[in-house]
Every structure is written in structure tokens, then in C-alpha cells.
Amino acid sequence: MARLLVVEDEARLLRLVERTLRGEGYGVDGCEDGAEGYERARTGEYDLVILDVLLPNMSGLEISLRLRRQGVRTPILMLTARDAVEDRVAGLDAGADDYMVKPFAFAELLARVRALLRRQSEPALATELRVDDLALDLMRHEARRGSRRIELTPREFALLEYLMRNVGHVLSRPQIVDTVWPQDFEGGSNVVDTYVHYLREKVDQPPFAPLIRTVRGVGYVLGR
């Protein structure tokens, strides 16, 4: 059963959409807050995310942008309030796969949902990231180095995933905090050093060659 996340702050519309989708047999989670929607969507546990554009705390565009920057490839259907070309272009630029203009017919919503889920189930989607002998299974949330299984906390996993998706590219501490930590995190970018330390303890121990490198004064890069 496909799992869908709907982020829509109009409570009445949210309930209607939830009911309609559940009626088709989908598993549906709804939320009315943008920041909360982002936190849920970034887990990657959903098969499809439906985002309203105007939301409290974080807009649908911002959510989409952040998810894509973080490498989350869950299909996104954007709900725009106006039939403005700029809105649609902005939505697609922000990484949305499709959009619908409100008010919409539920039959059309269901058709778009089916199309996006079909597209997503095509086999091109990578479920494993690999750099050297380090592998990250995105479905099972497991890391391996060679044949050794490595237990990671969700934050460590997110950090490693971000580094692996940007293999060979130096990432700055603020960039990492923006992507891997919640939007309202105020602990400063030193937390990155702490978590890179944790990751190295788990991932970069002998006999394996170190993969996470410090770039002095800039940040970190993964790759030999």
C-alpha cells in the first residue's frame, strides 16, 4: 500500500483530501504545518508528498527545495492557490514533479496521484548509495562497510547520506546544518564536527581506508 503525506493548512480541505485518498486504499498522513511537514517528508518514508504552497512556518516551495537539496526524491505534487504561471514555474523549479491549481476535482487529484506513483515505481530509482566499499541502503536504513554492518542513528544516517550524495564535493558546515538538521535548530554548526566524529568512529575505522576528509577552514568531503 502506498503511503502519502498531505501538507495542507486548510483543515477542511485537508480532511477531504485525506478521506478521498484513504477511500482509494492509500495510507495517508496529514499535517497542517509546513515545518512539521518537512520533518516528516525528509524521512523518505512516503511514496508521494502533496504540498500546499502557502503554509505556516515553511512554504511548500521551501519544503520541496530542501527535500531535493537533501537528496530526497519522493515525488511531490504541489497545490497552488492561483493559476499564476510564476507559481507553477517556481514549484517545478523547486523540484516538484507536478502541480494542481485549486480548486481541483478529486477525480483529477486521484489521476495525478496514480500517475506519480506509477512513475515512481519504475526501477530507475536508486535504493542504495555506494562509494568505494561503503554502502547505504536507503530502503532499510542500513549502512555497510565491506560486509560489516554499521548501526547509525537517524541523524548520522542523514549526514552520511548527504555526504555520499555529494561525493567529491566539499560541503560547508552551515550547508550541512541547513540540510541535515531541523530548520529551527539553533545549536550552531559545531554540531557538524561532533557528528562527523561519531561517523568516523563508526565508518572510517581500520582496516578500512578513511573516506571522510576535513577541508580546513571549509568543511567536509567524502571520497578518496
Ligand code: CA
Ligand atoms: Ca495554504
